Amino acid sequence: MPALADPLIAWYADAARDLPWRRPGFGAWGTLVSEFMxxxxxxxxxxxxxxxxxxxxxxxxxxxxAAPADAVRQWANLxxxxxxxxxxxxxxxxxxxxxxxxxxxxxxxxxxxGIGDYTARAVAVFAYGDRHPVVDTxxxxxxxxxxxxxxxxxxxxxxxxxxxxxxxxxxxAAAAVVNAAAMELGALxxxxxxxxxxxxxxxxxxxxxxAGYPDTGDARRxxxxxxxxxxxxxxxxxxxLREDTAHALPQxxxxxxxxxxxxxxxxxxxxxxxxxxxxxxxLLRLPR
DNA sequence: CAAGCGTGGAC
DNA sequence: TGTCCAAGCTT
Numbered sequence: 001m002p003a004l005a006d007p008l009i010a011w012y013a014d015a016a017r018d019l020p021w022r023r024p025g026f027g028a029w030g031t032l033v034s035e036f037m038x039x040x041x042x043x044x045x046x047x048x049x050x051x052x053x054x055x056x057x058x059x060x061x062x063x064x065x066a067a068p069a070d071a072v073r074q075w076a077n078l079x080x081x082x083x084x085x086x087x088x089x090x091x092x093x094x095x096x097x098x099x100x101x102x103x104x105x106x107x108x109x110x111x112x113x114g115i116g117d118y119t120a121r122a123v124a125v126f127a128y129g130d131r132h133p134v135v136d137t138x139x140x141x142x143x144x145x146x147x148x149x150x151x152x153x154x155x156x157x158x159x160x161x162x163x164x165x166x167x168x169x170x171x172x173a174a175a176a177v178v179n180a181a182a183m184e185l186g187a188l189x190x191x192x193x194x195x196x197x198x199x200x201x202x203x204x205x206x207x208x209x210x211a212g213y214p215d216t217g218d219a220r221r222x223x224x225x226x227x228x229x230x231x232x233x234x235x236x237x238x239x240x241l242r243e244d245t246a247h248a249l250p251q252x253x254x255x256x257x258x259x260x261x262x263x264x265x266x267x268x269x270x271x272x273x274x275x276x277x278x279x280x281x282x283l284l285r286l287p288r
Numbered sequence: 289c290a291a292g293c294g295t296g297g298a299c
Numbered sequence: 300t301g302t303c304c305a306a307g308c309t310t
Contacts, residue, residue, distance in 0.1 A: 038306040045296075046306090079294035079305095086308080116308050136306045155289090156307090183306060192304065193299085221290075223303075235294050274293090 002167045004146060004202060005178050011201035012181035015188065020047060021126070022180075028102035028127035030054055035119045036087045041078050043187075049078055061100040063091035069286030072276065073242050081238055081276060085287070086114025104128045117161065125179055131172045133164035134179040138186025142202075143167075145190060149207035150216040152192075233258065233267035238276060241286055248285040 021034040033053055037046040053074060057063035068088045075084035090112040094102055102123065103109055109120035121132040140153035143163050168175040189200050197203050226232055240254055258264040271277040278287050
């Protein structure tokens with residue numbers, strides 16, 4: 001049995017949060033939607049949106065029948081609205097290529113729009129119970145500290161999957177728990193800013209702790225400033241279009257008072273290039 | 289592969 | 300206040 005598996009399993013049995021996607025019978029579609037929403041958006045903000053989404057579109061086929069615009073509006077302020085578009089495309093692909101059933105095979109999941117290494121394996125493991133390494137930012141941090149003796153993870157790579165695979169027990173169900181437990185530990189205890197090592201089930205075998213918490217540097221990219229950025233302009237344009245009850249606006253009616261008109265126009269162009277906005281006859285609207 | 293991509297809460 | 304951070308993905 002790998003070194004971290006038993007303490008992680010024991011800790012998780014007691015400390016795991018009661019989250020909607022962990023309820024028995026939540027379903028592969030619910031799991032898939034939750035994972036899309038959780039890509040870079042905190043758990044607490046996701047939960048209400050997830051429940052509303054699944055109420056409106058209980059199956060991939062239901063979402064596939066909707067207009068992309070409805071998905072983007074329903075996404076509301078979750079951020080990174082391309083995910084709404086990608087989730088809609090994935091639903092169409094599931095309807096057309098998989099008879100409306102969320103695939104179980106990792107390669108089939110990876111072939112869906114908006115699904116990468118993390119999400120594909122999260123669905124295969126948490127929805128279907130198969131045995132794969134699931135590696136998110138929390139897991140990467142836990143492994144960096146406990147195994148590698150580093151304060152922060154290095155650049156993400158395929159090595160991360162191998163590192164987690166080495167920690168998985170042979171049994172499918174136990175492996176799924178270890179995957180979930182590593183993520184949960186990173187979210188609740190082995191946190192980025194102030195880790196609570198006194199509460200950590202791995203403290204006794206943590207390489208970083210044993211070394212005296214050295215500052216090993218931080219390979220992570222710094223996040224660009226948001227205030228005044230193109231991203232902010234894109235967000236403002238899309239918010240205006242989401243909230244437009246007529247569902248189509250003349251281009252010169254969108255953010256006429258934005259401080260930087262060139263930036264606003266650049267934002268609109270890039271949203272059109274991304275397929276988040278359609279421009280036709282001088283009107284802007286969400287994609288139909 | 290490094291950069292670009294939203295939004296809001298915590299400190 | 301500004302900075303950091305959050306179950307990543309695509310190009």
